[in-house]
Amino acid sequence: MHDPFKFSGKALIAIAILIAALVALPFIAKAVGLPATTPLATRLLIYAIAAGSLNLVLGFGGMVSFGHAAFYGVGGYTVGILFQHLRIGEPLFGFIPGTEQFLIAVPAAILVAGAFALLIGALALRTSGVQFIMITLAFAQMLFFLFVALKRYGGDDGLIIRRRNALFDLNMRDDMTFYFVVLIVTIGFYLLMWRIAASRFGMVLGAIRQNERRVAALGIAVYRYKLAAFTIAGMGAGLAGGLVANYARFVSPDMLHWTKSGELMVMVILGGAGTLLGPLFGAFALVTLETVLSGWTERWQLFLGPILLLIILYFRGGLSGLFKFIGGGGK
Amino acid sequence: MSAAPLLSIDSLYKTFGGLTATDNLTLDVRAGEIHALIGPNGAGKTTVINQLTGELTPNGGRILLDGQDITTLHVHARVHRGLGRTFQIVQLMGSYTALDHVALAVQAHQGHSFRFFRAARDDRGLRDPAHALLERVGLKARADEPVASLSHGERKQLELAVALAMEPRLLLLDEPMAGLGPVETAQMVELLQSLKGRFAMLLVEHDMEAVFSLADRISVLVGGRAIATGSAAEIQADPAVRIAYLGEGDA
Numbered sequence: 036m037h038d039p040f041k042f043s044g045k046a047l048i049a050i051a052i053l054i055a056a057l058v059a060l061p062f063i064a065k066a067v068g069l070p071a072t073t074p075l076a077t078r079l080l081i082y083a084i085a086a087g088s089l090n091l092v093l094g095f096g097g098m099v100s101f102g103h104a105a106f107y108g109v110g111g112y113t114v115g116i117l118f119q120h121l122r123i124g125e126p127l128f129g130f131i132p133g134t135e136q137f138l139i140a141v142p143a144a145i146l147v148a149g150a151f152a153l154l155i156g157a158l159a160l161r162t163s164g165v166q167f168i169m170i171t172l173a174f175a176q177m178l179f180f181l182f183v184a185l186k187r188y189g190g191d192d193g194l195i196i197r198r199r200n201a202l203f204d205l206n207m208r209d210d211m212t213f214y215f216v217v218l219i220v221t222i223g224f225y226l227l228m229w230r231i232a233a234s235r236f237g238m239v240l241g242a243i244r245q246n247e248r249r250v251a252a253l254g255i256a257v258y259r260y261k262l263a264a265f266t267i268a269g270m271g272a273g274l275a276g277g278l279v280a281n282y283a284r285f286v287s288p289d290m291l292h293w294t295k296s297g298e299l300m301v302m303v304i305l306g307g308a309g310t311l312l313g314p315l316f317g318a319f320a321l322v323t324l325e326t327v328l329s330g331w332t333e334r335w336q337l338f339l340g341p342i343l344l345l346i347i348l349y350f351r352g353g354l355s356g357l358f359k360f361i362g363g364g365g366k
Numbered sequence: 367m368s369a370a371p372l373l374s375i376d377s378l379y380k381t382f383g384g385l386t387a388t389d390n391l392t393l394d395v396r397a398g399e400i401h402a403l404i405g406p407n408g409a410g411k412t413t414v415i416n417q418l419t420g421e422l423t424p425n426g427g428r429i430l431l432d433g434q435d436i437t438t439l440h441v442h443a444r445v446h447r448g449l450g451r452t453f454q455i456v457q458l459m460g461s462y463t464a465l466d467h468v469a470l471a472v473q474a475h476q477g478h479s480f481r482f483f484r485a486a487r488d489d490r491g492l493r494d495p496a497h498a499l500l501e502r503v504g505l506k507a508r509a510d511e512p513v514a515s516l517s518h519g520e521r522k523q524l525e526l527a528v529a530l531a532m533e534p535r536l537l538l539l540d541e542p543m544a545g546l547g548p549v550e551t552a553q554m555v556e557l558l559q560s561l562k563g564r565f566a567m568l569l570v571e572h573d574m575e576a577v578f579s580l581a582d583r584i585s586v587l588v589g590g591r592a593i594a595t596g597s598a599a600e601i602q603a604d605p606a607v608r609i610a611y612l613g614e615g616d617a
Contacts, residue, residue, distance in 0.1 A: 038487050233485040235473055235492075242470055245459035252419065252457065253474040254445030254532060263480065 040233035040311070050312075057218055061211045070210070074282070077214045079322050080221045081278045086302035086314035087228055088271025093300065094309035095232055096264045097244030101168045102155070102175025103299050106269040108291030109151050110144035110276025112182060115194040115286040117143060122197065137200035137207070137216075137281070144277030145270045151178070152269020156262045172293055179291040193287025200281050207281070217278055224271065229311055231267070240264050244309075305346060307355030316354040370433060372397045372566050373418075373536050378427035380413060380590075387413040388424065389590035395536060395566050400558070402569045402577045405587035411570045412454060414587070415540050418568070419451050420444050431536070445474075450534030452525040454541040454570075458513045464524050465509040468496035471531035496531065503527040503557060519550035526557065536566045543573045555579060578602075586610070 042050065057076070064072035085107050092098045117140050120126060121133030134140050159170040188194045199207040206212050231237050239260050242250045251257050280286045289295065298321065306317025324342065328335035350356040371394035380388035387410045395401045403411050416422040418429060420441040429437045431447050439447070458467060469492040473479055476491075486492060500509050503523040508516060516524065522542060529537055542558070543551045555576050558567070562580070571577050577584060578598045585595040588610045594601060601607055 040485065040487070230483045230485075233487065234483055235479040235481040235486045235489070237482075238466070238470055238473065238486045239479045242459050242462065245461060246457050248421075249453075249457035249459065251441040252445065252451055252453070253471050253528070254442045255474045255479065256440070256442045260479065 038233075040229065040237070054222065061214050065211075073210045073214050075322070075326065077210070077217050077282055078279070079319055080214075080217045081275050081282060082299075082302065082318035082322060083315040084221055084224050084278070085272050085275035086299050086306070086318045087224060088268045088275065089299045090303045090308060090310075090314045091228065091231070091240075091268040091271065092264055093303050094307075094313065095237065095244065096240045096261060098160075098261060098265065099168050099300075100159075100171045100265070100268070101293065101296050101300070102171035102173075103268070103272055104293070104295035105155070105175035105178045105291050106148040106152050106272035107276040107279075107295065107299075108182065108286070108288070109178065110148040110273030111280040111286040111290050112188065112194070112276075113144040113147045113273070114140045114200065114277045114280035115196050116188055118196045118200070119188065119194060135198070135200050137202035140200050141274065141277040141281075144280075145273045148273020148276065149266050149270035152272075153262070153266045156265035156269070160258060160261050160265060172296070175291060175293060175296060179288050179293070182288040182291060189287070191288065193285055193289070196280060196284045196286070199284060213282065217282070220274070220278065224274065225311070225315070228271075232311060236260070236263070241309075301343065305343060305353050307353030310352060310355040313353055313355040316358070320354060371395060372432060373568070374428075374430040375414075375418070376428045376430065378414070378417060378424050378429065380410075380417060380422065380424045387590050388417065388427075390427070391587070391590065391592055393585055393592055393595070395568050397535075397566055398563050399582040400562060400567045400569055400580050402571060402581035402584045403587055404571065404574070404577055404584060409587040410590040411587055412540060413590070415451065415538050415568075415570060418444075418538055419449065445532060445534075448533075448535030449538070450529045450532045450536070450565075451538040452522075452529050452540060452542055454544055456518075456521040456525050458521060458524065460514055461512065463510050463512050464500060464505055464516065464520075464527075465493065465496050467513065467524060468499050468527050468531050469493055471528045472496050472499075475532050499527045499530050500524075502530065504553065518545050519547070519553075522546060522550075522554065523557075526554075530561075534565050536568065539567055539569045539571070541570055541572065543571055543576050551576060 060076055061073040064070055089100065089103045092100050116127065117134050119133065121135050126132045155171065155174045159167055159174065162170055182188070183191050199213065201207065202216060205216070239250065239255055243257055243260060247257055276290065302317035302321050303314050304317070305320055306315065307313030324339055325335065328338050346353065346357070373395040375391055375393040378388050378391040391414065403414065405411055413422065417424050420439060424437065428435055431449060436444055436447060469486070472492050472495050473486065497509060500506050503526050505520060505523050505527060508520060513521060513524065526542065542554055546554060551573060558580055569577065569581060581598065583595060584598060584601045585592045586601060586607050593610055594604045594607050596604065
């Protein structure tokens with residue numbers, strides 16, 4: 036049988052074209068006089084990371100986490116709060132100095148989000164099915180309200196970050212420079228997801244999704260593997276959050292809201308849960324649909340719904356299934 | 367055979383609400399023997415198996431594996447102590463090939479799977495032993511088939527290959543012949559015969575011919591209680607068994 040984590044020559048060419056297109060995008064955008072496309076594409080890539088991280092638990096692991104935006108938000112706030120403390124010159128908790136260094140703030144966002152995921156996952160993964168969905172949702176809402184209540188960091192109004200994190204001597208204010216930073220991170224992230232999916236860990240995770248009882252009977256401690264996947268996914272969301280905080284120079288509790296979790300789920304399912312590039316396609320499709328439809332009408336969600344339904348009903352593998360079908364590889 | 371048994375079940379007791387499924391069951395399996403557990407439908411055979419594997423927790427009694435109490439251990443921990451099983455209704459992963467299944471079992475037996483980078487499907491340390499095991503159970507030609515396209519009999523063989531990969535000291539076989547045709551049953555009996563002595567087996571089975579040809583000892587379970595234990599000849603001659611079991615329905 037075909038190994039889903041090995042690419043055929045055709046698929047490799049398609050991926051090479053995709054990367055080439057992403058590299059060329061800001062130059063083309065500039066040349067045709069649509070420079071606003073570059074920041075839009077940056078946002079797309081960041082969503083692709085967030086959705087890709089959710090795909091690890093939802094798609095590969097079969098855990099329907101409905102609180103993934105919490106880790107995205109925690110990552111964003113980590114960058115925001117570290118910047119804030121640098122600005123006011125007062126260490127966080129009295130001993131953690133603030134920073135505006137990308138290579139410190141973003142890894143910190145990953146670690147803090149991972150720590151939250153470990154904690155929440157350790158409790159939530161004691162349940163499964165609908166209870167798991169509700170518990171992840173409940174924890175995410177708790178964190179949402181925590182940040183609403185944190186008046187020190189803007190509360191409801193959010194926290195403005197006055198400038199992007201510094202990375203080497205790059206001019207991070209420049210949209211094109213920032214785009215390439217995000218593009219490199221995105222490619223690295225997806226390479227990592229690919230390795231994980233094909234690894235021993237990935238094989239266990241895929242088996243857990245399909246038959247947990249069988250996996251336990253193989254002598255595998257299912258809970259530990261689920262928790263590891265949940266934590267890694269949280270770290271991925273933290274990375275996306277840290278990037279979006281830089282991108283927008285703003286974080287707010289909206290990042291943690293359950294509707295954001297829902298959006299990420301839609302991206303994963305729309306793109307094809309459990310496929311490698313599905314979340315990337317899903318993020319692109321959702322943000323593009325949103326942008327195009329909301330340009331036409333204020334009631335764009337009315338049109339988005341049926342489109343999503345059609346894709347999910349007719350292409351079980353989401354957009355990935357659609358591409359396979361077009362490419363002649365469909366079943 | 368004076369040595370301590372490999373598995374001892376001591377006064378095992380399990381109720382589901384008002385129903386007593388396992389009623390003070392005491393039973394042992396000696397190293398290397400095939401011990402068959404037979405009984406009419408509803409006698410509580412699968413309930414016993416599920417308590418042995420840890421999927422069900424007994425209300426009372428103890429389970430000792432090699433003298434160590436495993437009554438409260440998790441499912442996965444028991445596997446590491448050497449307790450393997452096959453399922454009555456095959457439990458497989460729909461998107462995985464036959465080879466994937468056995469390779470995953472080999473992987474689980476080798477230790478933890480917190481390895482994130484190397485492609486598992488290219489790992490000869492997993493694939494080679496998995497190929498050998500598939501050959502052992504007669505599935506060599508079907509290695510790369512997704513399990514969805516395997517026949518029922520082949521899936522049963524695969525269950526066995528997976529169990530062998532775990533190198534159990536005691537293998538719990540929950541109706542390995544169920545649903546097999548006469549030819550497949552004969553093959554399975556032959557296969558189990560060839561494995562005899564390598565590890566102990568507790569065999570739950572309805573096919574009496576298979577049981578009588580394979581088992582060193584047979585225990586008859588009725589109403590969650592062992593009413594007799596002995597050789598095939600002793601069991602066939604036992605009046606209590608004849609009344610309670612053979613008289614009740616055709617075997």
